[in-house]
Amino acid sequence: MERYCRDWHGDVTTGAIAVLRPRSTEDVSKAVRVCAELGVAIVPQGGNTGLVLGATPDAPENQVVLSLERMSTIRRIDADDFSAVVEAGTILSEFKDKVEEAGMFFPLALGAQGSCRIGGNVSTNAGGINVLRYGMTRELVLGLEVVLPDGSVFEGLSTLRKDNRGIDLKQLFIGAEGTLGIITAVAVKLMPMPDQVVTALLGLNSLDDVIALYRRARRDCCDLLSAFEFMPPLAFTLAREAMPDLAMPMSGDHPAYALLEISGSGLVDVSDLMERFLEGVMGDGLVVDGVVATSKAQARNLWLFREGMNEGQAKRGPHLRTDVSVPLSRLADFVRDAEKAVYDALPECVCVSYGHVGDGNVHLNVLPPGDLPRSEIDARIYRAKKIINDVLDGHHGSISAEHGIGRLKKSDFDTRLTEVRRKLLTAAKTAIDPDLRMNPGCQLSFARD
Amino acid sequence: MERYCRDWHGDVTTGAIAVLRPRSTEDVSKAVRVCAELGVAIVPQGGNTGLVLGATPDAPENQVVLSLERMSTIRRIDADDFSAVVEAGTILSEFKDKVEEAGMFFPLALGAQGSCRIGGNVSTNAGGINVLRYGMTRELVLGLEVVLPDGSVFEGLSTLRKDNRGIDLKQLFIGAEGTLGIITAVAVKLMPMPDQVVTALLGLNSLDDVIALYRRARRDCCDLLSAFEFMPPLAFTLAREAMPDLAMPMSGDHPAYALLEISGSGLVDVSDLMERFLEGVMGDGLVVDGVVATSKAQARNLWLFREGMNEGQAKRGPHLRTDVSVPLSRLADFVRDAEKAVYDALPECVCVSYGHVGDGNVHLNVLPPGDLPRSEIDARIYRAKKIINDVLDGHHGSISAEHGIGRLKKSDFDTRLTEVRRKLLTAAKTAIDPDLRMNPGCQLSFARD
Missing domain, CATH: 3.30.43.10 (Uridine Diphospho-n-acetylenolpyruvylglucosamine Reductase, domain 2)
Known part of the structure; x- marks a missing residue:
């Protein structure tokens, strides 16, 4: 239990x-x-x-x-239709493996993919590292089967790519976190497997330069850019605290790092593209240093820094994890302003900012000293969160870029809700779940009429 | 008036x-x-x-x-944020021109773009020729401003790429055709301008081969494929009936044609990609003949056949226009079955099937003899529509791929609606527009409680 x-x-x-x-x-x-x-x-x-x-x-x-864990049948993988139909309880990585066996690709990629299940991915509209190219989960969904609060079944498992028959009801359930019904199966888009993947870790002089680099990569590499992350120098220290055997990928220390991936299938030449791109941006001095992974093992090693820094933060004790987004044109300012505000108020804490540049998605985490009493740590976490959210509001950001609202962010969500949005959310909720029995307490507290 | x-x-x-x-x-x-x-x-x-x-x-x-025609201000084009905010009454092509002046690209492309307005595009979730790469209008929308039926304003003009704060309310209004509120402004995604575009018209032995070619193009050209249309041999005859000066693009007559476009920006080499792709598919005998447009004028000429065939159909008199979709794996069977059923019942009519292969979107039009009395023509149009829709139902297709429901398809929509969908649509409509004052008569007839 x-x-x-x-x-x-x-x-x-x-x-x-x-x-x-x-x-x-x-x-x-x-x-x-x-x-x-x-x-x-x-x-x-x-x-x-x-x-x-x-x-x-x-x-x-x-x-x-x-x-939903016992509903884990993959109902259909149809490479000729570029689609699949899968039950909600299927583990994401198991589904992706089966899709790969059929020569196809399902692009949703996130840390939890070995445990998370596709119904949860859809209910939370999961994000991940490939959003900049393939979109959030919403953009990968073609159809849904949903059990509604009265037990009736919404049968919408169509794999049509274009279907403009009025209001698109399935959109309501994507990101609703189970507050409107229970998603039991999902029809999704599949892509051709990108069998060429080139990954690069680059050192730059500032976060502003990282953002300039993203803009250039988006244009120069066109729609073949599949990931673009930024990391601070501390990432390497943190990753090696969790995984001491990790080999440092490059010498020297740079104020900011970008981890980017270009990928493709068929006749495009992704290695050549990366080479010419790096020639240009290094020639112009925008990128100071870098390494390119030419094998899967090397690429894996570069991504280990990105993943290991999470483990390293956990080893330093309880800390604030955030998942916010801002317009891309404000990303550097937001990180600068928010880190400054945290350091001004809590100079003993350490800020770690990283995330998905292309989506304006920042994980700005705050680590209090690990040797403080728990209550002191919690007080700093609470204060840092408030400080960051205040700066975020000034930059028109979102308190949840990809994780959802759930119960944890409910109060922060509620206090920022306009009356018009509250009215619409209440109207939608009470229209579909009039007895308020689907995941009550999640996202927003509704009162019965 | x-x-x-x-x-x-x-x-x-x-x-x-x-x-x-x-x-x-x-x-x-x-x-x-x-x-x-x-x-x-x-x-x-x-x-x-x-x-x-x-x-x-x-x-x-x-x-x-x-x-909304007087609300035509482009509020913001922000190339650094890859986004724009534009009022609902802005004409699509005027907006696209301004976006291009800023070095960016808004990919929505359809025949009416010189007259249609962006609010209508969003309200109908417009499709067009680039959907296979960039998605329907829904996937291009970042935020909406909507006046609700009580006059309050839903302020959702955010340009955030990732914003997972619960149920995504704006999705309700996209494709609702004005039945839930009035869209007054839209925030959209912008892409880098693809300054390389290569277009090819290819002759093949069958529609099955055209679909095999699409699957191969989707893989070989990866995410750089931006359009893939199919046309029957009759397209050229029809286009030249409307535009007699059109030069025939290739000699010989083939059972099926594909019109495809590859495009990109920056360092990708689109001409080289097209050349290597055609080498492969012609070497294998999948493509029999073809021409590649190497200038804008040549490409325009190829697209004129696609557009001219519409005018040519109109010149032959009143006819049935359909806009249906089927799963890609059923497209060739559907066209074959539906054309056969029409010819069996109405041998004096002419079928013209063309459309967007990648989206499974077929325009299967039926032209009765133009010299019949109008009532005889209308009877054939009505009968052909019913025949096509029956075949479509057997292939799990949609009676509206991209045009919407409006008032024209309301009855065909209504008769195919499951009770669960009807219940949900009624719940959504009455929750947001309880007095049924927003575009009544459109999409579905609702009864007040």
Whole structure:
């Protein structure tokens, strides 16, 4: 029971009346009808890897967890149609592997892909490292099957690429975090497998230069650019604190780093493109130093720094993790302003800013000294979050770029909501879930009429 | 008054109490409030170029047309942010020209672009020839400003690329054809201008071969493929009936044709890519003959056949125009089955099938003999539509790939609606427009509780 009632970070453990584990859409429908009769609320759950408590029950005496993990059949992979239909409980990486066996590619890529499940990815509109080229999960979804709060089934598993029959109802459920119904299966787009991938780690003089480099890469490499991350120098220190055997990829220390990937299939020549791109930007002095991974193992090593820095931060103790976005033209200013504001108020803390440049998505994390008492650490985390959100508001940013709202960000979401948005959200919620039984407590607290 | 109450084809002319032409969002809000007080319904209208009567009033004594044409300010083009904010009444081609002056590209491309307005494009989720690469209008929209049925303003003109703050309300209004509110301004994505464009017209042995060619092009040319159309041999005859001076692009006659475009910016070499692609597919015998346009004028000439065939059809008299979609893996079968069914029942008619292969979008038009009496022509049009829709249902297709539902396809939409979809559409409509005053008669007829 506990693993369904504890969040991914292990920060929160609650309880539930029961955990339901249906094997079919029909079972889900029956379970929903039974819960309706009993007046019990439902918290839908996929891989339980969310970072904002969206799938963690918060009223143990009145909620069941409905886990989709037993619905893990890949119903169809159709390379000729560039599409697949997959049940909600399928683990993302298992699906991607099967797709690859069919010579195709499903581009959703995120750290949790070995545990997260596709229904959760759709319910949270997951992001990841390839968004700049392929879009958020929303843009990969062709159709949905959803069990509605009254137990009826919305049958929308079409794989049509173009279907303009009025209001696109499936959009409502993408990103709703299970507050409007339970996604049981998903039809998605597939792409040709990019069998050429070239990765480069580059050292630059400033974050402004990193952003200038992104703009140039977006143009010079056209739609073949598939990832563009920025990292601070501290990334290497943090990664090596978690993985001491990691070989430093380049000598010297630079104020800012970019990790970028170009990929393609067929007749495009991605290596040649990377070479000519780097010739240009190094010739102009925009990039100071760099390494290019020419094998999968080398590329893996470069990405390990990006992933290892998360582990390294965890090793330094409890800290603030943020997931915010700003317009690209404000990204450098936002990081500068927010870090300054944090350091002014909390000089003993360490800021670590990194993220997906192309999407304006910044993870600006704040690490209090690990040897402080827990209450002192928590006070700094709370204060830093407020400081960052205030700066973010000034830059017209979003408090959730890719993780969703869940229960963790509900209050920060609520206080920033305009009356018109609140009215529309309430109208949508009460129209579809009039008894407020789907994941209550998630995203927004609604009052019954 | 008449031009606001007549549809694009001139098939239907109605009337209205008045035409309102607000200059600002505030004016729209005031107008909506006044209409609410008077109990008058509103038909929002952009460029009035829609093909399904979505913007044509149908109850002259109780409806006003609200034209957005005076709201045509481009509020911002920000090349550094890859985004723009533009008012709903801006003509698409004027916006695209301004974007190009800033070195950027807005990829929405359709025949009506010299007259249609961006608010209408969003309200109908317009498609066009570049959908296979850039998606429908929905995928180009970052934010919306919408005046709601009570006159309040949904302020959502954010240009954030990633914003996962719960349910994405703007999605409801995209494709709603003005039934939920009035879109007054739009924030959109911009791309780097693809300054290299290569176009080819190829002759093949069958539609099956055209589809095999698409699959290969999608892989070989990766994400640089920007258009892929199919046309029948009759296209050239029809185009030359409308434009007798058009030079035939190639000798010989082939059972099927593909018109494809590869484009890119920066360091990719699109000409070389096209050359190597054609070498491969001609070497394998998949493509029998072809011409490559190496100048803008030559490319324009190839596209003129695609566009001229529409004019040629019009010159032959009233005919059935369809806009349907099927899964890509069923496209050739659908065209074959539907044409056979039409010819079996109506041997005196001529079928013309063409469209966007990558999207599974077929325009299967049926031309009755032009010298029949109008009532005989109309009877054949009606019968052919029913035959095609029956075949379409068997292939799990959509009766509207890109044109929307409007009033023209309402009945065909209604009869195919499942109870669950009807319930959800009614719930969404009555939640947002409880008095049913926004474009009533469009998409679906709702009854007040």
